[in-house]
Amino acid sequence: xxxxxxTANIDEIKxxxxxxxxxxxxTNPTLIARxxxxxxxxxxxxxxxxxxxxxxxxxxSLSNDMLKEARDLAHIHPNAVVKLPLTRDGLIATxxxxxxxxxxxxTLVFSPTQALLAAKAGAAYVSPFVGRLDDIxxxxxxxxxxxxTIYDNYDFETxxxxxxxxxxxxxxxxxxxxADIATIPFAVIEQLxxxxxxxxxxxxxxxxxxxxxxxxxx
Numbered sequence: 001x002x003x004x005x006x007t008a009n010i011d012e013i014k015x016x017x018x019x020x021x022x023x024x025x026x027t028n029p030t031l032i033a034r035x036x037x038x039x040x041x042x043x044x045x046x047x048x049x050x051x052x053x054x055x056x057x058x059x060x061s062l063s064n065d066m067l068k069e070a071r072d073l074a075h076i077h078p079n080a081v082v083k084l085p086l087t088r089d090g091l092i093a094t095x096x097x098x099x100x101x102x103x104x105x106x107t108l109v110f111s112p113t114q115a116l117l118a119a120k121a122g123a124a125y126v127s128p129f130v131g132r133l134d135d136i137x138x139x140x141x142x143x144x145x146x147x148x149t150i151y152d153n154y155d156f157e158t159x160x161x162x163x164x165x166x167x168x169x170x171x172x173x174x175x176x177x178x179a180d181i182a183t184i185p186f187a188v189i190e191q192l193x194x195x196x197x198x199x200x201x202x203x204x205x206x207x208x209x210x211x212x213x214x215x216x217x218x
Contacts, residue, residue: 098122
């Protein structure tokens with residue numbers, strides 16, 4: 001399973017890249033706004049840091065406006081992927097962009113039938129938001145499992161990005177059921193690394209090694 005980082009923070013992207021764990025980046029208007037920087041210099045810097053798909057979200061509502069904005073975003077960098085919402089206009093724009101060779105990540109997906117339509121429209125990626133479904137007492141990972149079944153049934157090439165990830169269990173479940181990608185915040189990446197038994201084990205080994213060194217110095 002590929003791991004993307006869900007952020008627009010340069011320091012987080014650099015640190016995740018240094019760990020060698022990141023295959024791509026997803027951003028959205030909220031994450032971009034949080035950085036307090038001009039859009040174009042920020043996304044160009046992100047594209048230079050990660051050699052993988054970089055999802056950049058269009059903010060237009062109508063298909064014609066989406067198409068114009070998407071083409072502009074796609075020209076920022078060869079790895080740029082355009083994020084469009086799963087709406088009627090989003091589907092229309094995605095269909096056209098697919099014919100132009102522009103990759104689309106259809107976002108804000110909350111049902112398996114929406115994911116089916118995204119694949120039929122030619123989306124390169126589909127992003128089911130599992131955390132937001134959990135928030136309203138729906139089991140978000142059930143949606144991912146349903147999408148996997150549908151895509152396997154019909155050999156769709158659209159890749160599934162498990163999004164709105166809130167904790168390590170979301171990542172584990174995504175990997176267990178065979179999702180293509182999980183896009184995760186930096187805080188969750190840090191949680192994946194840590195385990196109390198690992199910390200205890202390292203501490204114990206170091207204490208034992210100190211005993212060895214003391215004996216060697218006698």
